[in-house]
Amino acid sequence: MGIKNLKNILHRRFGGILLLYLVFISISLVSRTVLLSMSFKDVSFNPLNIIWSYGAGLFMDTVAFSYFMIPFVLFLMFVSDRIFNSAFHRNFAYVAYFITFYILLFNGVSEYFFWEEFGVRYNFIAVDYLVYTTEVLGNIKESYPLPLLVSGILFADILLTYLVVKKKLLVGSLASKSIVKSRLKTGLVLLCIPALSFILIKNTTVEITKNRYNNELAKNGIHSLFAAFLNSELDYDLFYAVHDNQENFKQLRSLLKSENSKYLSNEPLDITREITNSGEEKRYNVVFITVESLSAEFLGFKRNKKENPWDFSGNVTKYKGNVTPYLDAIADSSLLFTNLYAVGTRTIYGLEAVTLGAPPKPGQSVVKRANNENMFSVGQIFKERGYDLKYIYGGYGYFDNMNYFFSHNGYQIVDRSDLKEDEITFKNAWGVCDQDLFNRTLKECDKSFAAGKPFLNHLMTTSNHRPFTYPDGVIDIPSHTTRAGGIKYCDFAIGEFIQKASEKPWFKNTIFVIVADHCAGSAGQAELPFMEYQIPFMIYNPGLVRPQQIGKLCSQIDVAPTLLGVMNWSYKTKFFGKDILKMTPEEERAFISNYQKLGYIKNDRLSILSPQQKITHYKINPQTGEMKVEATDPEIENEAIIYYQSANYVYKNKLNKWD
Structure with missing residues (x-):
């Protein structure tokens, strides 16, 4: 022109x-x-x-x-x-x-x-x-x-x-x-x-x-x-590769079967199983800490494998060094899982996975969808056994629909609106600082113990989140500078919390579950940079759980079944996840996703399902993060479709409701 x-x-x-x-x-x-x-x-x-x-x-x-x-x-x-x-x-x-x-x-x-x-x-x-x-x-x-x-x-x-x-x-x-x-x-x-x-x-x-x-x-x-x-919610059947549902569930039932489980029905679309563990059931209290944006590479068991420590670049400082001394010490005394992957890139995907034990769905998390009430969850299992069940969050839990989801699945809600002024020493846009969150948690644990009730308190931290602000003088990194400060402050708060908890009469019968909601970032050249999804998962109390490291390939959806296995419970399940400790090498796999792409990792292969029925296959190197496009692996592709399509079918048809 x-x-x-x-x-x-x-x-x-x-x-x-x-x-x-x-x-x-x-x-x-x-x-x-x-x-x-x-x-x-x-x-x-x-x-x-x-x-x-x-x-x-x-x-x-x-x-x-x-x-x-x-x-x-x-x-x-x-x-x-x-x-x-x-x-x-x-x-x-x-x-x-x-x-x-x-x-x-x-x-x-x-x-x-x-x-x-x-x-x-x-x-x-x-x-x-x-x-x-x-x-x-x-x-x-x-x-x-x-x-x-x-x-x-x-x-x-x-x-x-x-x-x-x-x-x-x-x-x-x-x-x-x-x-x-x-x-x-x-x-x-x-x-x-x-x-x-x-x-x-x-x-x-x-x-x-x-x-x-x-x-x-x-x-x-x-x-x-x-x-x-x-497209905040994508119809799986419309956008993704699909197989016949009857055949999917036939194979899914085989994939979900384990040595200590049996199906309770011959209905082809019913995955309800009875998990049987021999011996005495443990009535441990559980403090379940979901940590904001805690990548595995921040911790010693991954960081020490890198040539250089993490470089946290920010507006004010660059920090190189150990930002998780307390978590590293706890990890050394924990049942530590070193090869676990987050299912997604946002908090609500992690909360969904560890609570419902199911693969992610394309689009928005179930936490924010309709029909998410009275679902089969780890909380319902604990509540059925008489546990006090609470979701404790330092911010306002209406954010991301968390209060609605947890309150309609058996949990009592304790959030920022429940904290009195004298309980708040520091706050920012996301909520009170982690120390305030943990101090309120101690009170909730004390309350349940005084009432003679076992408890499951599920916490969600916020301090390791931009703007990375926290009380001055607590750690050696100034507030509001870099992510390094957010991580190190959160690490300090967890260490202080467990130290205070160790002085409580309920500590000797309490296990602490620590797992990230997701990693700190999932940016990379690849469509799903798989190594960025690795997060820590540990179960701590040396007096109750024998410290050891488990390197099996696993996923956030396996956290709840593993917790129940550690407690030696027999229970009815609709989880897609499995007890990691009982996994055979053939059962190891992991799920990763963003809101459109659904990844399935098995052996050294990654299959990614995308809209327009697209499927991409990679050979991956878990040590270097390298990804090379590969020809189709029919077995892994088939399993990826089985898991994701079936998980969506179960949710869409309300087959995962609590009976």
Whole structure:
């Protein structure tokens, strides 16, 4: 398009749409380049991949803009020339463009910080962030120099609007004349673009390179947010590879069978089994600590295998060294599982897995879905045996629907709203500090013990989360600097908690389960960088549980059955998970996922199920993290489909309810 033709279009009624488009793609281009520079070490600089990231990126920017322009097109179609050419409308138009430019600039800056945190374009996490504004805005305010950012965006907006006014880029358009038939025709043609885009273009359309970062760069943030809003829950049968359900469950029953279990029904779709353990059942109290964002590599048993200690880069300091001295000491005295994988990348996926013992579902976690009441869970098993059952959280548990999920599955809720002022020594956007959480937990344990009742208290920590703030002077890393501080403070709080608990009369009959909700980050070149999903899992009390290390390949869905095995309980189960201690080598496997891709690890193979019935196979190296695309492994592919399809069928048809 020549300069002369460009000017001619700008002087027509719909010229303002072209101006917006040019601004939109310019900001997107700058944003894409900044994001590329942020992931310089991970992006593939193969010329074809770079061309694709920018060429397909321009295409996706255009698709995104087609949605963005809809209200502008509708307005231009139907407003009369008398109003359109008025002085009032001219002033209104400049104000509207000023606001629109600010939104586009603000989005570009927001994408920078979202990419810094998650290494991807907007996804369903961003959709959640639009829902939980109190926590999210508080986190942003505490994590970033918000006044400076807002002022900087405002300055750029003023400058951009000034250039539009100075160059008189809208003057011709605002003074143009049109006839109704012509503008309706033009408007309908323009509206066909978003209509066709909605039908033909998916957010995954541009995912054709083998490098995840190049694929993400080819996307547009606004379009990704729109796609995530529409696809927070994916219908497995519609989007993923499927087999016959009857045949799936026939094989699933074989996969779930173990030496100490028997099926209670011959119904082909019923996986209910009786687990039998010989000997006396243990009536241990259980303190179940789910730790925020605790990657396995932070701990000594993984860190010592690395050439260099973890490098925690932040705005203020770089820290290299041991950030988990207390957890390392506890691990040495624990039943420690060194090869366990988180099922997902968010807290609610981890909570779902350790509570329900089932593989993840594509889209949103069951914790946030409908029909998640009265499900078969580890908590229900404990409650049936007369245990006090509590979910204890330092923030407000309405976040991510946690209070609803746990309260409708047998748990009492204790969250920030239950803490008195004198119980809170420090708080941030996510909740009270971990020390306050643990101190309240001690009181809840004391209360149950005084009432003569055994207890299962499930805790969720928050301090190892941006903005990484905590009480001053507790550890040697200043608050609000790096993730290293968040980890080390959380480690200190856990160590202090167990020390205080050891002085309680109930300690000698209490085991402490410590497991991460997910890893600290899952960014990587691969679509599912499997080694980033490794997390610690330990069961501690040397007087009750013999310390040892178990290196079997396993998953978060195996945590509950393993806990019940340690307690030597016989029980009815609908878990997909198994007791790790009783696993045979043939039974070892793990599940990893993000909200769309479902991974299944077995032996040295990783199969990934994706939308559009796509299946990718890799040979993996658990020591180096290397992944090489491999030909189909029919057995592992079959098992992956069996597990994921069946887990979705069980949930969808309410076959995992508590009887």
